[in-house]
Amino acid sequence: MSLAAQRTRYVLRRLLQAVPILLAIVVINFLLLQLAEGDAADVLAGEAGSATPEYMAALRAKFGLDQPLALQLLAYAKNAALLDLGYSFRHDTAVATLIAGRLGPTLLLMLSAMAIALVVGTLLGVLAATGLNTWRDNVITVLALVAYATPLFWIGLMLIVVFSINAGWFPVSGMENVAAFHSGWDRVVDVARHLVLPAITLSLFYLALYARLMRASMLEQSGMDYVTTARAKGLTETRITARHVVRNALLPVVTMAGVQMGNLVGGSVVVESVFGWPGLGLLAFESLFARDLNLLMGIFLLSACLVVVVNLVVDIVYALLDPRIELR
């Protein structure tokens, strides 16, 4: 069998295997969420401040909450299989519409943060490793440790205090200026200005992680035989680092970043909350407290699908990078 055919078969098999996994995820999510006390009608009426018993009964009937649990689950699983994520009664909108509206801002924030983290993180890692045990290494290591250990919400608030309130360089929160409603290029610039602080805040955690990983990986690689060989050939240290060590040391960082791509759609509840960024994380967080189970399960299902797909892609990329790994 040709290699291409073998790989196609592999991908198809993996996708088929994913179906029962996703089904199990749907069922487990559904049952887990039933453990939460109270239902969407309780919360809605609670926010309303008052309600008649007839109103509560009508709400429950409308939400389908008066049906037996097994029937509710069956109906949900059937709809999910047909790619119908259902209806959020709380928002009076289809779940798919709600998620689609939040996906863009989430991806924008997460991808920017990832890009900053990858570029700056590996750079710092290289700088630290090449100046091992000098002041440079020490400063970077300490900073990485601090960034890794500081709570995100605190960093976010401090950035707001320093750069928004005191310096006035960046807006405090939101994704765009709602008093102005810019359009065209003005809007792009406006969104970019709003993106700076949340993206930096969110990237700090990953940045610290990659810097430490890169530093360790560089040190490990620089003790390898091929580095000794390169040095014996008479290559300069700069060239050895740039051409050989960095490229090999990058592999674990790329692997780690690949795995963390799975977190992308999850967003970051903390950063979205602090900066008022309209992302999916916050939506999931709010829908949990509102007992908006349809919406919550929709977000979970989307995340689960993404993790399945990303895992598959990572496996394929491994095979492409390292021919010794076979797909079967």
Added chain:
Amino acid sequence: MSANRPFARLLSGVAVAALAMALSAPAQSQKKGGTLVMLVQPEPPTLASYASTSAPVGQITAKIFDGLAEYDFNLKPVPSLAESWTVSPDGKTITFKLRRDVKFHDGKPFTSADVKFSVLDVLVKAHPRGASTFREVRAIDTPDPHTAIFRLENPAPYLMMALSGYESPMLPQHVYGAGDIKSHPNANRPIGTGPFKFVEWQKGQYVRMDRNPDYWKKDRPYLDRIVARFVSDSATRTASIERGEANAAGMGAIYYSDVRRLEKLPAIDVTTKGYEMSSPVVELIFNTQAKPFDDVRVRQAVSYAIDRQWIIDNVWFGFGKPATGPINSNFAASGIYTDAVKRYQVPNGVEIANRLLDEAGYKRGPNGVRFEITHDITPYGEEWRRFGEYVQQALDKVGIKATLRYEDVGGWLRRVYTTYDFQLSSNWLQNLADPAIGVHRAFHSKSIRSGTVFVNASRWSDPKADALMDRASLEIDPAKRAALYHELQKIVVEAAPNVWTHELLFSTVHAKRVKNLATSPLGVFSSYDQVYIDN
């Protein structure tokens, strides 16, 4: 029947006077234009204010929908979509004369058919408290497009207090009449007659409303646009106000501790005006159907043990006023409120509490503890948690050991209002526009309804109190009605199914250059047609 006449005359008299005042108001000092960015917390679940009375919903929709009446600071109705009204001497017929120059945002005229539709087909069927507000309305006659006659089964004096665009919005029948009102396609795209038109709702970010150029009030509104912004983090909301990205925030959107800091800034003002029609009273709720709080002496002891002023000063940063009972002192204006009731805020409260507990048979054990309870904290945020912690300490002084339990809103509501699996919890009772709407629900035996939130969770009831409330619902003579409520307050306060700690004062934090935010007792729930920005 002659006794009923002053009521009717009073109402129409006030209507005329207010109309004259509205017409003569000077308009030259208000500047036109500008955008008001107001923080609304949390983001509302829907914009169907005819089906949800959730606080953030009304803050937005009150700009889009008008009601038949507005209210002045004496809590008297003044004309809005209805330019005048008359109440028959027996109180069973209310005739509304409607304005002739009112158009909905889609250009169609507003008529009496819309009034009939809004009340009978929408509010009664879909509004959380509409069925109870309009329970006496048997029919609405519409002899011509500008007259709506409410025919009542019994007099309903509280009805006149529930006609604002926030509480009872007037909807266009030609839009909302088609399809099921409970899942209507226009639920999140509201169309009304109000000063601002709905433009868009970017979920998670903002709702945008633009000036209605054809608004029936001449030269109003002053603003070009209102944007309601949603920011879930409290520190960020404060920062937005501080930096001027948002110009106004009401209803607890800014934490009390931050309000005290912001009000010192030169560009920012704080007002507690504009909440006179919600009249909240913070309360501790006992489960009176289970030991130990089935004993009135134990409940009174707890009430004596609580220091109300301490709570106001230290938990709510001074935003409050000690409460004497379930009815807010805002109702002193209409004579309904009285402080001639049993008083629990006394200097030797702890001593009395100890004595009452001894009498009730709960002696202190060897470790000084009489009994242990679980106190369910209200999951509404920081101050409620601290309130719970204070209660724990206050009870400790009289030998009651309280363990605090914290759940999220859904779980807590289920525990207190459905399964009654609690001993002591807290909440706040909004008196709303009238005790018949806001207070009866907490004490009437008919309000002991498992599964319905914010009703009689203590499950205390008393035939005498029931009878007083039933009579007060129908009594249209203001003096007699007030007397009934005085009697009710005495009975309820003596029986102490709740501890009423304080009347909550909400605050609106706003940029100084934003003017006229609180021109009505409905405050953030009013139409903002008079709000302007002074540059």
